[in-house]
Amino acid sequence: MNDPEKNRPGKVKILVTRQFPRVGTDILSGQGFSLTCWPEERPMTYEELSENIKGHQALLCTLTDRIDKLFIRSNPQLEIISQFAVGYDNIDIDAASAAGIPVGFTPDVMSEATADIAFGLMIATARKMFYLHKTILKGEWGYFKPRGNLGMELRGKILGIFGMGRIGMKMAQRCRAAYDMEVIYHNRSRNEEADTLLDAQWVEFPELLERSDVVSVHSVLSDETRGIFDLEAFCRMKPSAPFINTARGPIHNEPDLLAALKAEEIWGAGLDVTDPEPMDRNHPLLSMENVSVLPHIGSGTREARDNMSRLAAENIAAFYKTGTLPHIVNPGVLA
């Protein structure tokens, strides 16, 4: 970063791995950066990504790109990785930090959109909406059934948030405002804003499972959280409680989730994330009455995606202009 000539935008080549909203790439090309954009709708394979990154100093990528230790070590020319997403579990952050590479991400701007999907999945699951919609398509509407198609009400119930960050807060706010739900949460540390604004209560993980009427996952995927929702965890939940996950699929163990639903250890599941993605179209979860699955659309609003694109571009532009990133995962590398 010390050679101003070397770091002029015109000298910086950026590999853009997906077709992101134009607002971000327009910012970068408008500032004179040289962009190589992957033209296809599908993500690159690891091999294609490893081939295409050659000669590029900056990488604008997203959660479908595996940026592992080998990739980072094989690309000593790489100066910055800018992720179009709030989650960054696809990137080996330790390896990037060891190589002195700052990693940018796009927090906040997609919190409302993702909380809407969590809130929507909670209601859809509680009222079996996806399943009942499918019965109409199959010609099974029949007639109004006074004792049929019954779901559960949410007013006054206990919401258990796993991971009380920005998105967890937005979900909790929605549930409090709409249904006056009591909020409990488990997090590595207490969230004072949640305690004060939402009268939320921090609890240990087993207590979260045992007391919640709805469990909603909003944590990062890490070594600590991978598979934490396993059969043992589901068996601790109330049999009347739905499980909602809009964070990352591998936080739940999917065969265990299926087993818990079949054994009626939990009431239902609302998933915007699965493991793997995409979910097999014949997966048994897709035909269960109390299960609602969406294809990872949490941040999928025009507003959120435009803002994510803008933030991801601004992280690169700011790095080459000032040496810092407004939204950085590993600030220690710039110290």
Ligand code: GLV
């Ligand atoms: C989407 O899943 C994101 O991490 O932004």
